[in-house]
Amino acid sequence: MEKTILVVEDDPRNLKLFTDLLKVFKYNTIVARNGKEAIEIAQNNFNEIDLILMDLQMPVLDGLTAAKILKKDENTKHIKIIALTAFAMKDDEKRVKDSGCDGYITKPINITSFRKYISLYLEGDGFDE
Numbered sequence: 177m178e179k180t181i182l183v184v185e186d187d188p189r190n191l192k193l194f195t196d197l198l199k200v201f202k203y204n205t206i207v208a209r210n211g212k213e214a215i216e217i218a219q220n221n222f223n224e225i226d227l228i229l230m231d232l233q234m235p236v237l238d239g240l241t242a243a244k245i246l247k248k249d250e251n252t253k254h255i256k257i258i259a260l261t262a263f264a265m266k267d268d269e270k271r272v273k274d275s276g277c278d279g280y281i282t283k284p285i286n287i288t289s290f291r292k293y294i295s296l297y298l299e300g301d302g303f304d305e
């Protein structure tokens with residue numbers, strides 16, 4: 177069965193890039209443009225969404241706050257969330273983990289590792305520790 181990925185991203189170019197790539201990789205995509213939209217969509221479709229790609233800096237509601245809310249919700253906490261970060265500092269990695277996210281991808285993405293990482297997260301268990 178095709179996997180469905182919710183892509184949460186406020187930047188239209190990044191959103192197009194991610195959804196175009198995911199379609200090429202044969203995934204279904206749903207889009208949200210801020211954390212509030214992401215929560216609404218995830219809560220209404222928690223049985224259909226296999227993975228969430230979550231930008232951090234967004235208007236209305238940021239990605240880490242949205243992730244925390246989704247990970248506290250009984251219906252949505254099982255959905256893996258990968259943060260899309262524009263940085264890779266140790267503190268930020270900790271912030272991402274503390275929010276309940278299962279992993280992160282640093283932007284700008286490398287297409288090959290983006291593909292590998294997503295397929296890994298659809299099967300795997302999250303952060304390597």
Ligand code: MN
Nearest residue numbers: 186231233234
């Ligand atoms: Mn953003």
